[in-house]
Each structure stands twice: as structure tokens, then as C-alpha cells.
Amino acid sequence: xxxxxxxxxxxxxxxxxxxxxxxxxxxxxxxxxxxxxxxxxxxxxxxxxxxxxxxxxxxxxxxxxxxxxxxxxxxxxxxxxxxxxxxxxxxxxxxxxxxxxxxxxxxxxxxxxxxxxxxxxxxxxxxxxxxxxxxxxxxxxxxxxxxxxxxxxxxxxxxxxxxxxxxxxxxxxxxxxxxxxxxxxxxxxxxxxxxxxxxxxxxxxxxxxxxxxxxxxxxxxxxxxxxxxxxxxxxxxxxxxxxxxxxxxxxxxxxxxxxxxxxxxxxxxxxxxxxxxxxxxxxxxxxxxxxxxxxxxxxxxxxxxxxxxxxxx
Amino acid sequence: xxxxxxxxxxxxxxxxxxxxxxxxxxxxxxxxxxxxxxxxxxxxxxxxxxxxxxxxxxxxxxxxxxxxxxxxxxxxxxxxxxxxxxxxxxxxxxxxxxxxxxxxxxxxxxxxxxxxxxxxxxxxxxxxxxxxxxxxxxxxxxxxxxxxxxxxxxxxxxxxxxxxxxxxxxxxxxxxxxxxxxxxxxxxxxxxxxxxxxxxxxxxxxxxxxxxxxxxxxxxxxxxxxxxxxxxxxxxxxxxxxxxxxxxxxxxxxxxxxxxxxxxxxxxxxxxxxxxxxxxxxxxxxxxxxxxxxxxxxxxxxxxxxxxxxxxxxxxxxxxxxxxxxxxxxxxxxxxxxxxxxxxxxxxxxxxxxxxxxxxxxxxxxxxxxxxxxxxxxxxxxxxxxxxxxxxxxxxxxxxxxxxxxxxxxxxxxxxxxxxxxxxxxxxxxxxxxxxxxxxxxxxxxxxxxxxxxxxxxxxxxxxxxxxxxxxxxxxxxxxxxxxxxxxxxxxxxxxxxxxxxxxxxxxxxxxxxxxxxxxxxxxxxxxxxxx
Numbered sequence: 001x002x003x004x005x006x007x008x009x010x011x012x013x014x015x016x017x018x019x020x021x022x023x024x025x026x027x028x029x030x031x032x033x034x035x036x037x038x039x040x041x042x043x044x045x046x047x048x049x050x051x052x053x054x055x056x057x058x059x060x061x062x063x064x065x066x067x068x069x070x071x072x073x074x075x076x077x078x079x080x081x082x083x084x085x086x087x088x089x090x091x092x093x094x095x096x097x098x099x100x101x102x103x104x105x106x107x108x109x110x111x112x113x114x115x116x117x118x119x120x121x122x123x124x125x126x127x128x129x130x131x132x133x134x135x136x137x138x139x140x141x142x143x144x145x146x147x148x149x150x151x152x153x154x155x156x157x158x159x160x161x162x163x164x165x166x167x168x169x170x171x172x173x174x175x176x177x178x179x180x181x182x183x184x185x186x187x188x189x190x191x192x193x194x195x196x197x198x199x200x201x202x203x204x205x206x207x208x209x210x211x212x213x214x215x216x217x218x219x220x221x222x223x224x225x226x227x228x229x230x231x232x233x234x235x236x237x238x239x240x241x242x243x244x245x246x247x248x249x250x251x252x253x254x255x256x257x258x259x260x261x262x263x264x265x266x267x268x269x270x271x272x273x274x275x276x277x278x279x280x281x282x283x284x285x286x287x288x289x290x291x292x293x294x295x296x297x298x299x300x301x302x303x304x305x306x307x308x309x310x311x312x313x
Numbered sequence: 314x315x316x317x318x319x320x321x322x323x324x325x326x327x328x329x330x331x332x333x334x335x336x337x338x339x340x341x342x343x344x345x346x347x348x349x350x351x352x353x354x355x356x357x358x359x360x361x362x363x364x365x366x367x368x369x370x371x372x373x374x375x376x377x378x379x380x381x382x383x384x385x386x387x388x389x390x391x392x393x394x395x396x397x398x399x400x401x402x403x404x405x406x407x408x409x410x411x412x413x414x415x416x417x418x419x420x421x422x423x424x425x426x427x428x429x430x431x432x433x434x435x436x437x438x439x440x441x442x443x444x445x446x447x448x449x450x451x452x453x454x455x456x457x458x459x460x461x462x463x464x465x466x467x468x469x470x471x472x473x474x475x476x477x478x479x480x481x482x483x484x485x486x487x488x489x490x491x492x493x494x495x496x497x498x499x500x501x502x503x504x505x506x507x508x509x510x511x512x513x514x515x516x517x518x519x520x521x522x523x524x525x526x527x528x529x530x531x532x533x534x535x536x537x538x539x540x541x542x543x544x545x546x547x548x549x550x551x552x553x554x555x556x557x558x559x560x561x562x563x564x565x566x567x568x569x570x571x572x573x574x575x576x577x578x579x580x581x582x583x584x585x586x587x588x589x590x591x592x593x594x595x596x597x598x599x600x601x602x603x604x605x606x607x608x609x610x611x612x613x614x615x616x617x618x619x620x621x622x623x624x625x626x627x628x629x630x631x632x633x634x635x636x637x638x639x640x641x642x643x644x645x646x647x648x649x650x651x652x653x654x655x656x657x658x659x660x661x662x663x664x665x666x667x668x669x670x671x672x673x674x675x676x677x678x679x680x681x682x683x684x685x686x687x688x689x690x691x692x693x694x695x696x697x698x699x700x701x702x703x704x705x706x707x708x709x710x711x712x713x714x715x716x717x718x719x720x721x722x723x724x725x726x727x728x729x730x731x732x733x734x735x736x737x738x739x740x741x742x743x744x745x746x747x748x749x750x751x752x753x754x755x756x757x758x759x760x761x762x763x764x765x766x767x768x769x770x771x772x773x774x775x776x777x778x779x780x781x782x783x784x785x786x787x788x789x790x791x792x793x794x795x796x797x798x799x800x801x802x803x804x805x806x807x808x809x810x811x812x813x814x815x816x817x818x819x820x821x822x823x824x825x826x827x828x829x830x831x832x833x834x835x836x837x838x839x840x841x842x843x844x845x
Contacts, residue, residue, distance in 0.1 A: 032723040040366030050496035082358040083517035164563040259557045264519045
């Protein structure tokens with residue numbers, strides 16, 4: 001297992017190198033001019049040219065690339081072209097809300113979705129199963145922003161239970177931190193609960209027809225034990241895959257939720273950086289997201305073997 | 314609010330009081346300090362107001378920097394950092410003396426050498442400064458508090474430049490900062506203005522905090538636009554960025570923010586219905602929107618084709634699509650803005666009503682051969698998204714072949730600098746908008762500059778306009794300047810230099826806890842008091 005993990009980690013290097021080259025090339029091929037954002041709409045061409053020169057944007061692409069790679073090798077992601085802030089600092093500022101939102105959503109999702117999926121599988125074809133599936137269809141058919149605005153209207157504006165927007169770090173106290181995260185977590189969970197409940201249901205139904213389930217029941221095992229210990233454990237692989245993909249996408253790309261609830265997360269940062277053509281920030285973020293995906297894939301692969309002993313690396 | 318929801322709210326508030334008390338304790342850090350939380354039109358990222366002409370950066374500049382002169386609501390130039398000044402009889406030598414008590418935010422006194430360095434850096438970056446500098450033979454400090462500017466010939470441009478409202482006002486900085494090359498952003502943000510920039514709390518694009526400059530000595534005159542006493546009555550002002558305007562409106566109505574600089578027109582009914590929020594037009598000058606032709610390429614290299622297009626587009630239709638509520642817009646043909654001193658109505662019969670039949674006739678006369686008209690259409694900025702659609706529709710009705718290309722604003726900015734023909738990725742028309750505080754005269758208004766390829770995107774080549782602009786910089790009498798600007802107005806419309814699409818104001822909204830909010834073409838936070 002350790003050798004497998006080491007091999008996977010080593011394989012990260014060429015992947016990251018390829019990502020770096022592709023991202024750099026795509027950004028330079030995309031129309032846009034960070035100098036125009038800096039100078040404003042009334043700037044003359046001469047001024048724009050001066051700003052480009054001062055930022056090194058007039059250098060040949062290969063020189064810009066080697067400069068960036070040199071920085072990367074020194075562990076420096078560069079500085080924002082617009083604000084001059086180090087990219088690492090910007091990411092550090094924004095990672096907290098994204099992590100809190102991602103982890104909170106996944107915890108709430110798993111707590112609700114897996115029992116729902118198991119119950120639906122257990123009561124397959126019955127009213128309870130159909131009700132859960134109707135809820136699931138609703139969950140991923142209604143756009144997150146609609147759910148978000150409904151929650152804001154009802155729970156924040158009408159009832160005054162939560163603030164409409166904003167983020168407070170955990171260091172400001174648990175209550176202010178949690179109070180601002182509840183609504184976005186609830187809004188996002190609706191989609192993931194629906195998705196994971198459906199996956200759980202179909203996976204559990206698949207293994208419920210296996211011989212080992214019949215054997216467990218024949219031995220007189222309690223139905224709860226059959227479901228949770230035997231069926232769910234053997235149905236874990238596809239569920240883990242969906243959870244893994246969910247976590248990765250939550251951390252890197254919940255732009256709509258972060259926007260509606262004004263959470264200063266990574267998803268918003270990447271959109272802002274792309275709209276402003278802030279190349280160092282976009283490059284740094286995409287490298288980070290690639291690393292997150294690689295790490296989560298590796299974790300999910302390792303967990304497969306924990307849940308399913310037949311899988312060995 | 315219905316009685317059911319009132320009851321629900323009362324029950325929920327009571328039941329959660331204990332929980333909120335814990336939260337309040339955590340929130341309470343810093344309680345007692347009066348803070349205005351404001352949602353600005355965009356996030357602040359670029360901090361150097363001399364380098365950038367962006368409005369949000371200009372507003373940031375007014376928070377932390379001061380100017381030697383300000384402009385009041387009557388367009389009069391008033392002293393701000395300057396205590397007294399003398400002009401020689403030949404109007405070529407100006408001596409400025411700083412008023413007492415001026416200090417930089419780091420505690421050092423403001424000195425004449427700082428101002429000399431600041432003016433020099435500003436002049437390298439700003440359009441008015443660039444026109445002014447060839448007429449300046451010397452700028453030098455006389456002593457710690459006085460400096461002089463010697464001109465080669467009399468011009469009103471010096472005083473207008475030093476008092477300009479927007480963009481890139483002549484903000485004063487300490488000498489060591491003002492010596493930063495004009496193409497690079499300054500790294501330290503120290504001014505002598507009424508607020509101090511709190512660097513440790515700055516998060517680009519998200520959050521910026523200003524604290525009251527307790528050393529600031531305001532002028533004694535009443536505040537008026539950027540002139541008069543800048544009296545700060547709160548401890549802090551925090552600008553937060555909210556990309557979703559609906560979130561900002563919700564936060565304002567819920568009391569989480571105090572001030573929203575611009576309320577989108579479609580969300581106005583939501584704030585107007587709330588009795589704890591006041592809706593007010595603070596920038597009464599407002600903005601104008603316009604479109605530009607590519608004069609270098611077909612079909613708009615033909616004056617008659619430009620004229621046909623000008624006749625085709627109806628301002629009323631554009632403004633209906635952009636603003637909707639007639640209370641907030643007006644049609645206007647003036648390229649220097651209706652309400653500005655150099656407003657002129659020439660061309661109103663051409664650019665305001667929209668006359669498709671006349672446009673068709675002119676297009677036929679022009680010999681238009683069906684060359685496609687490529688209109689750049691930014692879809693990510695609401696305030697610039699409607700105009701291209703209406704223009705395209707009008708031009709199609711007049712007989713043009715139109716290709717409306719959707720893209721983000723950054724792509725528009727890049728593509729519009731291309732001078733290539735449409736067949737090679739070039740463009741024919743783009744539209745945008747500008748603050749009337751910026752566009753009020755031939756110096757600040759880049760849309761009427763007509764020096765061919767040296768001018769702003771569109772590259773009109775009308776030497777008569779350039780000659781008139783130069784004449785304007787040398788004229789000192791108002792009557793003479795009005796004559797010059799009237800001539801420019803006529804040429805700008807007849808030659809199709811710019812197509813005015815009308816004017817609009819965007820209302821602000823703020824909590825009724827705030828009093829003393831000033832009207833001004835730039836957003837200012839002095840004079841405001843915050844009640845409980």
C-alpha cells in the first residue's frame with residue numbers, strides 16, 4: 001500500500017508539470033489585458049504599453065513561462081498583477097471559507113443522504129422509497145441559487161435566524177462562524193443529499209440480492225445489521241467515488257453559492273481572477289485545484305481497499 | 314410584513330436570544346467604534362489612483378488623499394490643501410502656499426517638495442497633465458510650505474488640472490512615494506486625507522477598511538463636492554464587495570450593511586419598499602452612455618455610413634433597455650453632458666429620436682456594400698450589456714448587415730484595440746459609459762479626441778477638433794471656451810466621432826441611521842453621522 005501511495009505521489013509531478021504548461025498556454029491565448037483593468041477605461045494606448053512593460057507582459061511568452069516556472073520551483077506562486085498581493089496569501093485568505101463550506105456540506109450530506117439511501121433501498125418500491133426519490137429529484141432539479149434565495153427569504157429575512165451573507169473565521173468564535181455557514185451549507189446539501197441518496201439506494205439494492213446478504217439473514221442477523229454492516233459496506237465503492245468528486249468540486253467551484261451568500265472562497269476568487277485576467281492568480285489556483293483533485297482521488301482509492309478488502313494495490 | 318411572519322419572527326427571536334447573546338459577545342469585539350459598512354459598485358483591487366482611472370480607485374483616492382484644490386457644486390475651483398495662492402500679472406507664475414496643520418498619515422508634515430513630486434507624477438499619467446506640461450517651464454519648491462509653477466503662456470489648465478474631479482485627480486502623496494515611476498503602482502498608501510488606509514485589513518476585491526484620520530484638519534467652509542470641510546464623524550468606513558447585487562440588497566434591508574453605492578434599477582422596488590432604507594440620487598450629474606465607430610475600417614470609414622447609423626439609433630429605446638424608469642434617465646445630444654457647463658444641444662435631431670427612414674436614405678447614398686458591422690457585446694457587466702442589442706436592432710432595420718458578438722468585458726477591451734478589418738478579427742462598433750464628472754470638457758473627455766491612431770479606440774481623424782482642443786486649453790474666458798466647445802460639439806456629431814446614447818443616474822441606498830450623506834459626483838464618506 002505504501003509503495004502504491006508513493007508511486008501515485010510521484011506520478012503527481014508530471015501531471016502538475018503538464019497542467020502548468022497547458023494553463024499557461026491557454027491563458028496567453030485567451031483575449032484579455034490585465035493592463036487595461038489596472039489603467040481603467042480612459043487609459044491611452046501609451047499608458048497601457050508602459051504598464052505592460054512594467055509588469056513584464058510584453059516579454060516573449062517563453063521568457064514569461066521560464067520566469068514563472070523559476071518562481072514555482074522556489075515555492076513562489078507570484079503576485080497578483082492587480083493588487084500586488086502574493087498569490088499564496090490570497091489563497092490562504094480564501095481557503096478557509098471554501099474548506100468550511102465543503103466540509104460542512106459533506107458532513108451534513110453524509111449524515112442525511114446515506115441513511116435516506118439505505119432506507120429507500122430497504123423499502124424499495126414502497127411509499128417511503130418513492131417519497132425519498134421524489135425529494136431527490138427535487139434536490140437536484142431545483143437550481144442551488146433558487147434554494148439559496150428561498151432559504152435567505154425565509155430563514156434570514158422573515159425569521160431573522162441567520163445573517164443574509166458574510167463569513168467569519170472560526171477564530172472570531174464558533175457561533176458567528178457557524179451562524180453564517182448554515183444557510184449556504186443547507187442550500188448546497190440539497191443537491192448532494194439528492195445525488196448521494198440515489199447512488200446509495202441503487203448500490204445497496206444491487207448488493208441486497210447477493211448471496212452473502214441471504215446468508216447473513218439466514219444466520220438470523222438483525223435487519224439493521226444486514227443493512228448497515230453487510231450491505232452498505234459492500235456498496236461503499238460507488239458512494240465513496242461520488243463523495244470524493246463532491247468534496248473536490250465543493251472546494252474548488254461552488255461559485256454560485258459563494259456569490260449568493262457573499263462567502264470569500266476560492267470559487268469566487270477564480271472567477272474574479274479570470275474576469276480580470278490576473279494570470280498569476282489563475283495559474284496558482286488551477287495548480288492548487290489540480291493538487292486537490294489528485295489528493296482526493298488518491299484518498300478515495302485508498303479508502304476503497306479499506307471498505308472492500310477484495311481491492312488490493 | 315404579515316402578522317403571521319411578525320409573530321413567527323417574535324417567537325424565533327425570543328427562543329434564540331440565548332444563542333444570539335453568545336454570538337453578540339463574539340461580534341462585540343470593537344463594539345463602540347462607529348463603522349459605516351458600504352457595498353461599493355465593484356471590489357477595490359488597484360490602489361494607485363494616479364495609475365488607474367477606474368472609478369473605484371478614484372473613490373479610494375478621495376478617502377485617503379487630499380488635493381490642492383477641490384471643485385464645488387457650482388463648478389468653482391476652491392482651495393483645499395492650499396491656504397493662499399498668488400498669480401502674477403501676466404498669469405504665468407502661480408505661487409501656492411499650503412495651509413497650516415497638514416500632516417501625512419505617518420505623522421510627517423506635508424511639505425512643498427511633496428506636492429511638487431506629486432504634481433509631476435500626476436502630470437505624466439493624466440490626460441490634462443500631459444496637455445499641461447508642455448506649457449510649464451518650471452515647478453519648484455520655494456520653502457517648506459510654498460512652491461511655484463511657472464507657465465510659458467497663460468492657461469486655465471493648471472488650476473483645472475489641480476482641482477479635477479475625475480478620473481485621476483491630482484492627489485498629493487509624500488515625495489518618496491510620488492517618485493515611484495509613473496508606470497508602476499505605488500507600494501505605500503499614505504496620504505493626508507480625512508481617512509487612513511488600514512493595510513492589514515485590505516483583502517483585494519473583497520474588503521477595505523479606512524479609519525478616521527484624527528490629525529486631519531478640515532477646512533471651515535461647508536462641504537460641497539470635493540471642496541470645503543471634510544469632517545469625519547465616524548471611526549471607520551468599511552467597503553465590502555458583493556458580486557451578487559441581490560445579496561447586497563438583502564444585506565441592506567436586513568441591516569447588515571449601511572450603504573449601497575449603486576442600486577441596480579431592477580432591484581429598486583425592493584429597497585424602496587423598506588422604510589428603514591433611504592433611496593437617494595447622490596451623483597446627480599450621473600453618467601452618459603455612447604458608442605464608437607471604427608473610423609479606420611469599412612463600413613464606418615465612410616462619413617455618410619456613420620451618419621446613417623447615428624440617425625438609426627433611438628436614445629429613448631437604448632435608455633428604456635438600460636434603465637427602464639424614466640425618472641432616472643434623459644435623452645441628451647451633448648458630448649460634454651447635459652448639466653455640465655459646456656452642454657450643447659447641436660445634433661439632438663440626429664442622435665436622439667431615431668429616424669430609420671432617414672438612415673435608410675443615407676445608407677443608400679453612401680453606397681454601403683453590405684460589409685458586416687461587428688458590434689462588441691459585453692455580457693458580464695449589466696450597465697454595458699443593453700446598448701449593443703438596441704444598436705444592432707436599429708442598424709438592422711436601417712439596412713446594415715450586423716454581427717453582434719457576445720463576450721466578457723475584458724475581451725471587449727482587448728478586441729477594441731485591434732485596428733484590423735472585420736475579416737481579420739476587427740470590430741466596427743463598441744459602446745460603453747462614462748461618468749459626466751470625467752467627460753465635462755474637451756480635456757477630460759477622451760471620446761472627442763480625434764488625432765487618428767493616437768486617439769482612443771475608434772481612431773477618428775479630425776484635425777479641426779484637435780486644433781479646437783488645443784485652443785480650449787489656452788482660453789481662459791468662459792465665453793470663449795463655450796464657443797470652442799460648441800464648435801467641437803458640431804464637428805463631433807457631423808463627423809460621427811461619437812454617438813451619444815443618453816444620460817442616466819444610478820441611485821444609492823442607505824440606512825436611515827445615516828444622516829448627512831452628501832451629494833457628489835464622486836462617492837464621499839465625510840460629513841456622515843451614524844445613529845443607533
